[in-house]
Amino acid sequence: MKLSTFKNGIHPKSFKHFSNRKKIEEMQVPEEVFVPLQQHIGKLAKPIVKKKDEVKTGQIIAETDGFISSTVHSPITGKVKAIDEFDHPSGVRAKMIHIKKTVDDEWELIDIPKNWKDATKNELIEIIKKAGIVGLGGAAFPTQVKLSPPKGKPIDSFILNGVECEPFLTADHRMMLEYTDKVLTGMAITMKILGVKNGYIGIEDNKPDAISQIQKRVMDLNYDFKVIPLKLKYPQGAEKMLIDAILKRKVPIGGLPMDVGVVVNNVGTVFSIYEAVTEGKALVERVVTVTGDGVKEPKNILARIGTTFKELLEFSGGLKDETNHIYMGGPMMGVSQHSISVPMIKATSGIVCSIEKSVNVKVSPCIRCGTCVRVCPINLIPTKLSRLSELSKYDELGKYEIQSCIECGSCLYSCPSNIPLVQWIRVGKLKSH
Amino acid sequence: MEEKSKTTNVKPKKKDPRAKLKKPNRIPMLLKSSPHLRSDYSIEKIMRGVLLALLPTTVLGVIFFGWYALLMIFVGIVSCVLTELIFNLVSGKKFKLTDGTSVLTGLLLVLTLPPSFPIPGVILGSVVAIFVGKMIFGGLGYNIFNPALLGRAFLQASYPVKMTTWTLPKYVGADAITGATPLGLFKFEHIMTNIKPLILGNIGGTIGETSALVILIGGIFILIKKYADWRIPLSYIGTVFILGGLFWLINPAQYPNPFFHIFAGGLMLGAFFMATDMVTSPITTKGSWIFGIGAGIVLITIRLLGGLPEGVMYSIIFMNGLVPLINRYTRPKVFGEVKK
Numbered sequence: 021m022k023l024s025t026f027k028n029g030i031h032p033k034s035f036k037h038f039s040n041r042k043k044i045e046e047m048q049v050p051e052e053v054f055v056p057l058q059q060h061i062g063k064l065a066k067p068i069v070k071k072k073d074e075v076k077t078g079q080i081i082a083e084t085d086g087f088i089s090s091t092v093h094s095p096i097t098g099k100v101k102a103i104d105e106f107d108h109p110s111g112v113r114a115k116m117i118h119i120k121k122t123v124d125d126e127w128e129l130i131d132i133p134k135n136w137k138d139a140t141k142n143e144l145i146e147i148i149k150k151a152g153i154v155g156l157g158g159a160a161f162p163t164q165v166k167l168s169p170p171k172g173k174p175i176d177s178f179i180l181n182g183v184e185c186e187p188f189l190t191a192d193h194r195m196m197l198e199y200t201d202k203v204l205t206g207m208a209i210t211m212k213i214l215g216v217k218n219g220y221i222g223i224e225d226n227k228p229d230a231i232s233q234i235q236k237r238v239m240d241l242n243y244d245f246k247v248i249p250l251k252l253k254y255p256q257g258a259e260k261m262l263i264d265a266i267l268k269r270k271v272p273i274g275g276l277p278m279d280v281g282v283v284v285n286n287v288g289t290v291f292s293i294y295e296a297v298t299e300g301k302a303l304v305e306r307v308v309t310v311t312g313d314g315v316k317e318p319k320n321i322l323a324r325i326g327t328t329f330k331e332l333l334e335f336s337g338g339l340k341d342e343t344n345h346i347y348m349g350g351p352m353m354g355v356s357q358h359s360i361s362v363p364m365i366k367a368t369s370g371i372v373c374s375i376e377k378s379v380n381v382k383v384s385p386c387i388r389c390g391t392c393v394r395v396c397p398i399n400l401i402p403t404k405l406s407r408l409s410e411l412s413k414y415d416e417l418g419k420y421e422i423q424s425c426i427e428c429g430s431c432l433y434s435c436p437s438n439i440p441l442v443q444w445i446r447v448g449k450l451k452s453h
Numbered sequence: 454m455e456e457k458s459k460t461t462n463v464k465p466k467k468k469d470p471r472a473k474l475k476k477p478n479r480i481p482m483l484l485k486s487s488p489h490l491r492s493d494y495s496i497e498k499i500m501r502g503v504l505l506a507l508l509p510t511t512v513l514g515v516i517f518f519g520w521y522a523l524l525m526i527f528v529g530i531v532s533c534v535l536t537e538l539i540f541n542l543v544s545g546k547k548f549k550l551t552d553g554t555s556v557l558t559g560l561l562l563v564l565t566l567p568p569s570f571p572i573p574g575v576i577l578g579s580v581v582a583i584f585v586g587k588m589i590f591g592g593l594g595y596n597i598f599n600p601a602l603l604g605r606a607f608l609q610a611s612y613p614v615k616m617t618t619w620t621l622p623k624y625v626g627a628d629a630i631t632g633a634t635p636l637g638l639f640k641f642e643h644i645m646t647n648i649k650p651l652i653l654g655n656i657g658g659t660i661g662e663t664s665a666l667v668i669l670i671g672g673i674f675i676l677i678k679k680y681a682d683w684r685i686p687l688s689y690i691g692t693v694f695i696l697g698g699l700f701w702l703i704n705p706a707q708y709p710n711p712f713f714h715i716f717a718g719g720l721m722l723g724a725f726f727m728a729t730d731m732v733t734s735p736i737t738t739k740g741s742w743i744f745g746i747g748a749g750i751v752l753i754t755i756r757l758l759g760g761l762p763e764g765v766m767y768s769i770i771f772m773n774g775l776v777p778l779i780n781r782y783t784r785p786k787v788f789g790e791v792k793k
Contacts, residue, residue: 032490187490260788272789345483351490358482376483384496384552385594390682390736391494399785403736421787429488436494437594443486 023225025251026261028397030430032187032254032352034226038311038318040190044198046322047335049125053095053326054106054116054363055081060154061161062088067117073100076128078302081117084149090162091152095304095324098122109329109348109362110355116363119326129300136209136297144213144297151296152303152366156288157181157257158349160367163289167213169278176281177218178211179266180290182234183250183257185224186350189370191307192287194320196223196230199291200237206290208243209297214283219245220266226252254352255428259284261397273424288369308364310336314343314373329360329371342375352429384437392431392441398424402431406441409448417452425449494679499731500553502680506671507560507726513667514660517622518568522660525575526563532579533559540588554593558582561601561726564661565719565766566608569620569631574612578604598773599733602766609766619657632657635717639709640762651716662719672725681729684741689724690715692749700757708757720752723765733773739783740776748772 057065065082075081075094082092098121108114130150133139149164169175180203184192196203211219221238223231235247248266255261260271262284269280277284285293288306295301304325311318316337323332329346333339339346347354348368364371392402398421405422408414422445431441515523533555541547562582563575582604590596609616621632634657635646650656654664662668676683697714714720728734728748735744748768755764 030492032492264788270789272791273787275789345485345489347487347489349487352488354487354489356482356484356486356489358484372489374489381491385592387496387499387594387731388734388736389499389731390734390738390741393736393785394738398788399790400787401736401784420784421790424787424789433488433490434492434494436496436499438491438495440486442488446486 023249023251024265025253026256026264026397028395028399028430029253029255029261030395030433031252032433034252035187035311035351036190036193036226038188038190038313039309039320040193040227042190042194042319044194044307044320044322045335047324047327047332049096049121050324050327050331052098052101052118052120053324054118054328055092055095055326056106056108056114056116056363056365057082057092058108058114059092059160059325059365059367060090061159062086062090062165064115065089065092067103067115069094069100069103069117071100071102074098074122075100075119076126078130078304079128080150080152080302084162088162088165090154090160091150091302092117093152093302093304094119095326096121097124097126107359107362109357109365109368111358116326127301130296130302132297132300137212139297141213141215144209147296148213148293150302151292153289153292153296154303154366155286156292156306156366156369157286158353158367158369160365163285163293166283166285167210169214169283173278174281175214175216175278175283177220177267177283178207178214178216179262179282179284180207180219180221180245181257181259181262181284181286182221182223182227182230183262184227184287185254185257186352186354186369187254188311188372189309189350190311191309191320191369193227193230195287195291195307196227197233200233201241202294203287203291204234204237204241204243204245205298206292206294207245207285209293210283210285210290216283217244219243221245221247222250222256222262222266223247224250224252224256254430255397255426258397258426258428260426273421303366306364306366306368308332308368309370310373311370312373314340314345314375316340323364325366326363328363329357332364332371333360333373339373340375343373345374345376347372347374352433353427381438383439386437386439389436391434391436395430395434397428397430398426400425402441402445403439405448406439406444409444409451412451414448414451417448422448422452496552496554499680500557502678503675503726504553504557504560506675506680507557507564507661509667509671510661510664510722511560511564513654513664514564514568517654517663518620518660522568525566525568525570525572525660526560528572528575529563529579530556530559532576533562533583536580536583537588540584546592552593555583555587558587558600558604561661562604564722565601565605565659567616567619568660569618570608570612570615574608574615577611578608581607594732596732597776598770599727599730602727602770602773605766606770621657622655622663634658634762635713636756636762639713639717640756645709645713646717648712648716651713659719659722662722665716665721668721668725672721675725675729681725681731682734682738682741684738685729685734685745686724688742688745689728689748689752690720692746693720693752696749696753697757700753714753714756718756718763719765723769727765728769728772733776735776735779735783737780737783737785739785740779743779743783744772744776747775
């Protein structure tokens with residue numbers, strides 16, 4: 021059978037062997053956490069606790085502000101030590117709530133209906149909003165917004181994103197294997213909210229165990245979901261690419277998946293939806309892959325939001341002496357970290373520690389080989405965009421649809437001249453906005 | 454403010470910049486922008502690959518045409534490298550031999566020359582190829598025309614007789630016997646050469662073009678390794694085959710059969726190693742098809758309707774000139790673009 025996929029893209033080495041056979045381990049509750057108010061796309065959450073307040077696990081500590089925003093909860097039971105600026109994994113200093121543990125977990129749960137099947141759509145969305153759920157694939161878009169498309173945008177299909185196309189990361193893979201039923205129920209809840217009948221599960225063919233496991237449980241539990249094995253290729257996990265691969269629909273330029281009647285959610289996200297709707301648990305923990313050749317025991321860890329990288333790394337046996345690069349997320353789009361005192365946030369899908377030998381990269385002139393054009397999943401001309409941006413010709417960039425760039429990094433990955441294409445395009449995107 | 458003035462007044466002490474990193478409990482962290490993974494595809498690798506792919510036909514050329522051919526190759530490469538070196542010295546740029554592009558230009562130029570071409574001519578051609586063909590445009594990546602072919606075109610104009618004097622390979626007759634190339638034989642005397650010698654190479658021709666088979670081996674290697682775009686040789690040779698075939702079907706007595714077209718002359722060498730030069734071919738996939746088809750049309754026009762027996766060089770140079778236009782009009786449709 022020919023597997024479906026999208027056009028162009030690249031085939032980076034996967035590096036998943038570090039952690040794809042490691043069972044998810046639950047980490048002990050950390051002594052202290054730093055919970056950023058900004059863990060999502062949209063407006064900063066408004067803190068509603070003060071210094072020295074006692075908080076419980078799952079208690080709301082910051083509320084949504086505006087339509088596109090998300091609630092933030094205390095991940096541990098303890099005392100608020102400070103509300104101040106600390107180092108944020110995105111590379112800036114940002115406002116965070118610092119909480120010190122006083123006793124072991126005392127949960128404050130969200131009111132939930134006895135059976136989610138009897139609840140109305142609005143009740144379920146309200147629970148998701150209260151639980152502070154955001155897209156856990158990395159973009160962290162508030163889920164309640166995604167699940168309430170405006171009138172006039174009918175949704176007919178839901179896609180569960182189990183692609184995990186970034187090298188190294190295995191969190192979603194492990195969740196599909198170990199939390200299969202919960203993930204599937206979460207998907208059913210999401211589809212009930214959206215009122216759609218067509219459910220698809222996209223998994224790349226480098227995870228055959230997850231494909232067969234999900235297929236088996238879908239049959240056992242009598243769900244009507246279609247499991248779609250996909251041909252391994254990066255960046256298949258990008259929403260637009262995934263919709264194209266499964267449904268052959270192309271999201272228009274500047275549009276959203278709902279413009280073609282689709283909503284895509286990540287495995288981690290539907291798992292959190294399941295926990296919120298059936299157990300009343302807010303989003304205070306997630307699965308993180310701590311991996312790479314720079315850490316002693318690569319692991320998949322279920323950890324509380326706000327746990328510092330330092331503790332996560334210690335839980336994974338600590339860093340090797342030669343480790344000189346740590347980044348949050350996968351290697352294609354991840355953010356370099358200057359310190360390990362930063363906390364993990366809702367969007368932290370993984371922490372990769374690596375030992376890099378060649379630090380200096382030689383940049384050569386563009387030899388017009390056209391590789392970047394052939395790998396760009398959006399069909400842009402990266403070399404042209406980068407050149408125009410380098411020459412500060414920002415007015416011309418709009419003509420070449422620079423804003424469509426998803427910054428997947430495929431062009432720079434394959435560039436024989438090592439031209440910082442993505443970096444120049446990022447500059448161009450900002451300047452021509 | 455206070456701190457700022459303090460630091461500006463105090464003379465900074467010279468410190469070992471690594472002292473901070475040597476402190477215990479502190480890991481020297483790299484900070485960089487994603488992607489953190491790179492493929493091993495690089496200019497050096499491409500150039501090494503293409504040079505390797507040219508090795509069989511180069512060796513065969515030396516076997517066929519003797520040590521003089523080796524001397525020509527050596528002189529060609531050295532003068533190309535020296536030209537680039539001197540140009541960079543004069544213009545105050547840093548010289549990098551490592552990318553190997555001028556070595557490739559020198560080799561390609563000599564491979565397209567007749568086996569008994571005078572050495573001063575080789576030097577002149579190399580200087581023109583690198584200086585006019587590449588450096589005055591701004592160096593690697595900025596030239597419009599294939600440098601080796603530009604050098605050859607210059608020699609064609611300045612050494613018209615020497616450029617068409619062909620020594621036959623050693624194994625065909627005695628040493629230093631001159632003859633004509635199969636294309637020339639056909640054009641001017643209407644003598645067909647059989648396909649077998651065309652494939653094996655014991656015919657008259659330039660140093661590197663005589664055996665289609667050996668070139669094909671190197672050509673397929675660079676296509677598999679993605680050092681060249683497969684669309685260009687395919688569309689170029691395909692167009693020549695189809696157009697040549699059409700002429701042949703119309704009048705088999707006057708025109709040669711299409712197999713003769715693709716195996717004779719410099720088409721194989723040109724299609725795999727010259728037309729695919731990354732710098733001077735289109736960057737879009739649709740553009741590559743147009744480039745190959747266009748070159749094929751020009752080639753057949755010159756061979757069958759023009760005055761020259763061979764047209765590979767001019768067909769590629771002509772299409773090189775059109776590349777900026779082709780790139781502009783073959784921009785791929787952006788993902789999600791709605792046709793207006």
